[in-house]
Amino acid sequence: MLYRPKFDDLYRTYTRAFHLEVQDSYGVASENEQLQRFLGGEPTTYPEDWQQWDAFVKEVTDAGASIQRLRVVTEPHSDYTRFLLHHTDRNVAAGEYVRYLPRQNVSSDAYTVDDWWLFDDAVLAFSIFTPDGEWAGGAITEDPVLVGRCVEVRDQLWPLGIEFETYLRGQG
Template identity: 50%
Template structure:
């Protein structure tokens, strides 16, 4: 595997031909540029869009406006964590940028049917595992093109996608 930076990961989006898929399996993340918005959300229950996120939204618009799909499945524990409630509130901006996001309650799928890691699968041939630092912040991405690992994750993608609920139909539970 090759460790790449966030900037190099962005290039994977630009180079993908038809689809980028993200599996998210954590119930909370230590995303540095979300800290202030998360704190506000926890204090007020209101979501305030941070202009720093525009870079991601612009990248997603660039990719999806060219006809390529960007999909995510978020595997979540119910009742939801505070972070999941925050993430749900932020999802409209992702969807407005062209992403297709679905939610999968953890109890709906056996743990053996999913991975314990988050990853992006690009075009069924490039897999980028999310690497977290010990403090939970993003450390980069570990990329592999090993056909067996990629095929396994493609099968996981197809399974979770078929089970997950589209964002517009999913409801947050306390």
């Protein structure tokens, strides 16, 4: 297991990071207040931990790294994925390449049930969450079979994903 800040060093060590997200809700306590405001139609602010993430993304992408994020989502969206969609423009502005893939457009056999990060097709980090939905760290492996499977998943799904701006326009 790697925890912050050692997990963050992976982004500084490798030049390409790919993140697969497959959950429709994460239940992160630090997001609850803003999620409830969003659901109530009230103005929201960007959660502080997300602001820190964006600053970090800007740092590593300005240094030449590439960060891709693919969200496999159920449509119609859960409350949580609608909330994420509302704020994803900040991820993109920070330097991430974000795509959405409607779950009904791909077989469940084509992706994994876990979220993970893939660094330079060499290191795989499975996202580990606490029972209440908080990110707990990354379970790291360089096992060539696991890494190879995730490279295949990325290579198959990334081209099917819809770029954030295009996907957002289609939601209106």
